[in-house]
Amino acid sequence: MLILSPKEEEESTEIQEFELGIIGLGPAGLTSAIYASRAGINVVCIGRDYGGQMGLALEIENYPGFENISGIELTDKMKDQAEKFGTTIVFGEVDKAEKTADNRFLIKTDMGNYLVKALILATGGRHMELNVPGEKDFVGKGVSYCATCDAAFFKEKTVIVVGSGDAAATGTLALSSVGAKKIFWVSRSDYLKCEKIYIDRANAKENIEILYNKQVTEIKGTNTVEEVLFQDGTSLNVDGIFAEIGAIPNIEIAEMLGVELENGLIKIDDDCNTNVSGIFSAGDVTSKIKNPLSRQVTTSVGLATIAALTAAEYLEARFTTQ
Ligand SMILES: Cc1cc2nc3c(=O)[nH]c(=O)nc-3n(C[C@H](O)[C@H](O)[C@H](O)COP(=O)(O)OP(=O)(O)OC[C@H]3O[C@@H](n4cnc5c(N)ncnc54)[C@H](O)[C@@H]3O)c2cc1C
Numbered sequence: 001m002l003i004l005s006p007k008e009e010e011e012s013t014e015i016q017e018f019e020l021g022i023i024g025l026g027p028a029g030l031t032s033a034i035y036a037s038r039a040g041i042n043v044v045c046i047g048r049d050y051g052g053q054m055g056l057a058l059e060i061e062n063y064p065g066f067e068n069i070s071g072i073e074l075t076d077k078m079k080d081q082a083e084k085f086g087t088t089i090v091f092g093e094v095d096k097a098e099k100t101a102d103n104r105f106l107i108k109t110d111m112g113n114y115l116v117k118a119l120i121l122a123t124g125g126r127h128m129e130l131n132v133p134g135e136k137d138f139v140g141k142g143v144s145y146c147a148t149c150d151a152a153f154f155k156e157k158t159v160i161v162v163g164s165g166d167a168a169a170t171g172t173l174a175l176s177s178v179g180a181k182k183i184f185w186v187s188r189s190d191y192l193k194c195e196k197i198y199i200d201r202a203n204a205k206e207n208i209e210i211l212y213n214k215q216v217t218e219i220k221g222t223n224t225v226e227e228v229l230f231q232d233g234t235s236l237n238v239d240g241i242f243a244e245i246g247a248i249p250n251i252e253i254a255e256m257l258g259v260e261l262e263n264g265l266i267k268i269d270d271d272c273n274t275n276v277s278g279i280f281s282a283g284d285v286t287s288k289i290k291n292p293l294s295r296q297v298t299t300s301v302g303l304a305t306i307a308a309l310t311a312a313e314y315l316e317a318r319f320t321t322q
Pocket of ligand 1: 023024026028029046047048049050052053054055056057058061062063092093094095122123124125126148167170250253283284285295296297300
């Protein structure tokens, strides 16, 4: 029998019930949805950003089976596959999640409320900011966090890409491809962390210049970005700056549910169990993937497979005999 608090009781008319709730519409969430719904589990998969970080990738060249596919196209395929097996997809923001008195989970979103018997957190990450003066003033006016999304606006313009990982690399190359006049690819250290193939491609492009040991200290302009200052006293006159410096894990929902963290990420065991019974986790948000460079679509979908199968076992053991 479902036991709800008086407040939950009041809202219960709006509550839809599912066996498994998944938070995240990135590759991890969608993969868990495919596995769980294919196993006959009634699944709701909720997310605010379609495809998560994968949705921002212009070209993915390292997902097996696809020589080259855009992040959105791969998301479409994963979503269609999950829906084919019966997953309900909800585009919405999860504002709150809590454990009910009978050990289920109530997920509250701007699109409605969902009551689930088990929960997979596949909440991934969101972009990190530079935290320098001027940055906030020029967001959308030359400051961007997604070269893949905004590159087209910078045709024949001069821009800076900050960061040394794969996202910065692919962003730099995307800007070059759309015809930016000049791209300064800036790393704060004396090396780049991305795959070597990207560095080779960048070096082969005439409009890309790689600058090392440079840290942005200020962004200046009048209506739009005009100048970027560095810690070494130098500056560059540019039309835009792309901060591609990594992701902040989305752990807010985990924290609400009392899920244990490790180094700011969700702590899971080898079977993707968290410390809270009935809550599992997968993908970039977990501490299982220790090296930031290994936060990839392939690693996310691998963990998501394990999380879904463990959740299925949990549901079978806890709920089918009742
Ligand atoms: C520009 C770019 C290019 C990349 N290129 C590649 C590549 O070529 N190859 C590769 O393998 N990897 C690439 N990556 C990395 C890859 O995209 C990530 O490793 C992968 O997306 C992580 O998947 P995930 O499902 O764990 O998390 P994410 O993709 O981050 O998805 C998290 C999901 O959770 C949702 N969410 C979080 N909190 C809430 C909330 N409160 N309410 C509702 N929804 C919520 C988000 O909206 C999102 O849908 C790239 C990343 C970027 C940014």
